[in-house]
Amino acid sequence: MDLAEKVLQGDRRAVARLITEVENSGKLAGDILKALHGRTGHAHIIGVTGPPGAGKSTLIDRLAKSYRLLNKKIGIIAIDPSSPFTGGAILGDRIRMSDLNTDPGVYIRSMGTRGHLGGLSRATADVVKILDAFGMDKIIIETVGAGQSEVEIASMAHTTILVEMPGLGDDIQTIKAGIMEIGDIFVVNKADRQGADRTELELRAMLELQSEPGLWVPPILRTVASSNEGITSLRDSIEIHYSHLTSSGNLDKHNYIRTKQEFLSIMREELIGLVIQSELSESQLDGIIMSILKRESDPHTEVSRIIQRFSANR
């Protein structure tokens, strides 16, 4: 029995192996993903983003438990940054999710960004597919601690939750472009701390400026994840958002855009691989880079030369 078959039959070890294979861009990955594609498209993908220390991991732990009460199966993808120097990483999001480790209805995987910017890792989309095919009802993605422009999660997730906490910056932060625009639901976590009123007020002021009639108006919720406060209303809001997406036709639109992006990015990767494999040995590449460095040539000229040679050889 092959890996894809085992995943569909619920073998957790096979899921783990397959995720490793796609993370390492292994040889088997493409074929297995082909086999799984037809079984995907059922999961509701939930993104959780926000600054480091806002309580994303704890919130996800409580949210997952809340969904387990409804018998939903939960996949969690927790992303932490890889070192830009050594490629190593400390993946520590699970520390807050220990109780879920032995729940057979939960599968958690930690991933390093491995050089990918934007708050996710390159393989995140494929891991979502694997967990979807594995039968998870909700797939929760925790981004790296996000600053201002890690907005990739918005195109990956159906529902994006932006987690804030009291005491980070003034109201100018809320009118900046970027991450403040991608939340479908805003959460002020650690709401028992001083300054929660002000944080909520500033978020409300920002949202009033951007609301348009007929569009989804992001709710602002207060939670204290560590003591499980506000988690049920968060779960309810997520479900309301999902039905809004479905009834407004926006879910189909979202899935179309995501599929198109995926198709184009696979195409890009495969094409580059093909061109490099047939036209560019390591030593040729080295020669080209040296000539560009010495200003004897330039990158644009070299790329068009290679592409011309590649098309001529077809």
Place this chain on the structure above:
Amino acid sequence: MSERKIRVLIAKPGLDGHDRGAKIVARALRDAGMEVIYTGLHQTPEQIVETAIQEDVDFIGLSCLSGAHMTLFPKITALLREKGAEDILVTGGGIIPEEDIPLLKKSGIAEIFGPGTPLDDIIDFHRKHIRK
């Protein structure tokens, strides 16, 4: 581009709350380019084994300073065998008396890194014993 990344689970089984050593090893392996998943304190053997399987790690590094290593470590290797995951290599560290080491190795622990082990030795061990 295909790159094999070494993944290690650093785990604290049992009841002791001393994890400075575990964190130092985690940091050293990180600086050696590995992906290190840290479980946090007070984990049961079941939690550790299930985490190792979900994370598809090559190694589990156990840290125990409570004296319960003769119970906890073999329980973990037995659970791994039960789940068909005995290819995950298990090492241990902490306050472990010399005379316990042969017994632990017999129970399936690959290596014991006692206090004072140079971090480079630990890194080298992981590089040499990576799963095929």
